[in-house]
Amino acid sequence: MDTTIAAISTAQGIGAISIIRVSGKDAFKIVSKIFSNKNFKDAPSHTIHYGYIVDNGEKIDEVLVTKMCSPKTFTTEDIAEINAHGGITTTNKILELLLTNGCELATPGEFTKRAFLNGRIDLTEAEGIMDLINSKTPEAREMALNQVQGKVSNLITDLRDDLASIIANIEVNIDYPEYEDIEEMTTLKIKEKLGLLKTKINKILKQSNTGEILKTGIKTAIIGRPNVGKSSILNCLVGEEKAIVTSIQGTTRDSIEASVVIDNIILNLIDTAGIRETEDLVESIGAKKSLKIIDEVDLVLFVVNYNEKLTLEDKKILAKLQDKNYITIVNKADLEKHIDDENLKNKVYVSALKDENIEGIGEKVKELFNLEQIETSDLTYLTGARNKAILNKVLKSISDVETGVKNNYPIDMIEIDLRNIWNLLGEITGETYDEELLDQLFSRFCVGK
């Protein structure tokens, strides 16, 4: 139990606030690597700390981190709990960061299992967990099965088979060096093949983000200065016949108040109450609030008025939106044009009052998130932070291979990293049995006395 484990402890896709729990001897060390608050590492036990989760200097989310030192914790190990308030994408991103910085993803029931093994909880409780672990297995199997049938997983199986044939070739070169008529696998050939592998993996990673968006929805805010028609837009979105509206109790810091489906895309709208409020408020307060909300969401619907020139306040919001996914909704398009809209991006012209071109918003979202070609009926994507973390490890191993090739290392050294990649891909598809490789070897090559 040397490993430090991490997992998202709150149900995904529902609460807007999420807790990521980290347990193990390196919990504080790993969290410190991605947490802006430098006092955290040496802070006393059972304290809460404010700061940002950062990745290479880039702020990912504003968070509160609870520090609890061993042994007075649930698992009796050091525990850090990150209270994040970003959307699904952000939460997963934080988990991914933890995994790439040295955490292992917790298996179902693992926190509780540790609690038991460390003597924190008693037998009766533990027996419950054993059942839990076991009951999870068929479920996990079903999930794995679904994924294996999916397009992306097929792709991974293909990649893995490609790799297996390279490895088998190397092995046969090593174990049967006297066979001169068998092709010699060279590091150059490997480099070439890995280049292709890298491209494919990057593509899968990109698609997997898409899959996640489709499954869980996009955390979205409607932003704009007062009187541009935000609440009319909101009413149009939720008022459509085909739309589903849910109301979820908000948590401490914000809430998703409505989930809207446009064109099969789920938009989780936050601060719908605020939209109605700001329509009536003095301008400065509204703007300030808008700017704050922008940080918390994955998509901004920025509403402007077709009938008026852009104001200083519009421009202020626009400046803030530069690094953000946003759509400019040019409202009141049924009136006379006064707006200077050349510099606005991702424009969609609508009239909320006349309910014109609201579906245009959905199209724009698809365009923005590269969702156009996706058939919603054929949704099996590689999702989840674990698989993404694995693919990122694969990319790391590919770069190890490239370094090895550059340094002229012998092929059997290079092969160590290749085998590592093969094993990692197997973790996604659920196969890591070495015997497969041997079968490859003997079915592909004709060797023997």
Add this chain to the structure above:
Amino acid sequence: MDYEIIVVGAGHAGCEAALGASRKGHKTLLITGNINNVADMPCNPSIGGSAKGIVVREIDALGGEMGRNADKSLLQIKMLNGSKGPAVRALRAQADKITYPKNMLKTLKETVNLTLYEGLVADILTENNKVKGVSLEDGTMFTSEIVILTTGTYLNSDILVGSTRRREGPHEERPSNKLSDNLAKKGFPIIRLKTGTPPRIAKDSINYSETKLEPGDDKYYTFSFDNKIYYDIDKQEPCYLIYTTKETHKIILDNLNKSSMYGGLNDIKGIGPRYCPSIEDKVTRFRDKERHQLFLEPESLYYDDIYIQGFSSSMPYDVQEKMVHSLPGLKNAKILKYAYAIEYDAIYPTCMKASLESKILENLYTAGQINGTSGYEEAAGQGLIAGINASLKLEGKEPLILKRNESYIGVLIDDLITKGIKDPYRLLTSRAEYRLLLRSDNADLRLREYGYKVGLVSEEDYQKLLRKKEEINKLIRELKTVKLTPKDNAYLEKVTVPLKDGISLYNLLKRPEIDINYLKKYFSNYEEEILSIVNTEIKYEGYIKKATLEAEKMLEMESKKIPEDIDYDKIHNLASEAKEKLKEVRPTSLGQALRISGVNPADVSILMIYLKKEHK
């Protein structure tokens, strides 16, 4: 008691087992069907090869005989994979099929505490589920504390040629007809395996101008670490390379149903090795391949047979004649021995412990082909371990169990007892997940200490090892201390990027383009062997560290022991497939449990919790 230990069978496993036990001071009897046929090489005339060559080095490091005996019987020797990395290099020798057994017999005869006896064992004598001795087919009985079975391919063996099946061992030797059935009666799971051997042809009936010469290496090598025997590098016997022709393939395909395995016989039960297909298999399975590589290898200086490696077959004699004559250079070749396939009985190996003692019958050990392996080296490695562990048991000591990160022998035994087998098991470098640690050049550093502790390595040889280790450490210290500066660039820039700052020799060596020999002038004198090991350790430090870390993770799981008397039926939430597998293999640690196919990590978690609960 007549003897402390009885070894049944004097092949490569039996010889090592008997020598190991008797050298450790135990009164040992070695029973064989034919004393003049001990340490026989019924198949290829070579010792070593990829992975196998490293096993021979390991046997030598532990105090076994195979390496030394092979050195005494060399026809030629090569370092395989010289152009690849240090981890996969391995020695392979062509060994003289007359000299090798003769030298081994001499050693056996000269060993005190060891008696040879000719006869065929029919049954194991037992008392209270414990070994008491053996009875022979002629009714003779010998009593002993321990019996080691190393019966090779002789259990109910059948020689298959075309449509004929003959109850016979290799070389027309007598098979063992009773032992296998008696083992089955005692509850041993018996499986049927199969292997084959190619034809032998007369040396002077070959037209060598149609072949390609394959000489030995022009560098001096020995398997043995300490017993460096001299041989003349220039007087090695060559091998020859040829290829099958279209004509050969046509003959095979036209006559396919005459081969024992393709319809000639319809009662074949044995499963053949995947890595050792017959020429019929090769031609049918790889139909698009225009030609297959074959080697002509000398068997001995004292007789005429040339072995056609890659051409094993179970065709009838007349078809074999046509096949051989269709090969380049062999148009007029005279066949001295025909190819055949052999079917034999073996014990399914998951019924053994890691010590090679049986789980079914106390004080019975098994090693070699009876455990489902193939190959002289695999047999010898197991034989040595069985001999050592049988002795340790008599002495009331813990068995010697080599780990997967320590030796190929450890990988081999762990694979057998954990995964079982489908076909005869051959060692491959790919079976070793830590092969970077299991090199040919460091077998003594890994294992000699064990050999010394069990009493098979002499004080003198052990002192040599300690001096070698000290030399290695001294060189590493020196390389870390000596610093080069830009002043040395005149010499260095011939092979590498010039220095900007000072750098230790140690760090400089990490540059892939610099070999340790190029830096010799900056440090004291060391033997080439030391330089080469240190060069490897430094150059591939990153990879070695990675492998060591992985190995440590494995050892951690290995240290979590499962009690012998665990009742898997009591663990109600284990998946049923896992439960069956665990009951069959009865792993001794969680690490071993994880390696069983069909047991997944969730099952091991459940097991872990169960064990914790039981220990409260």
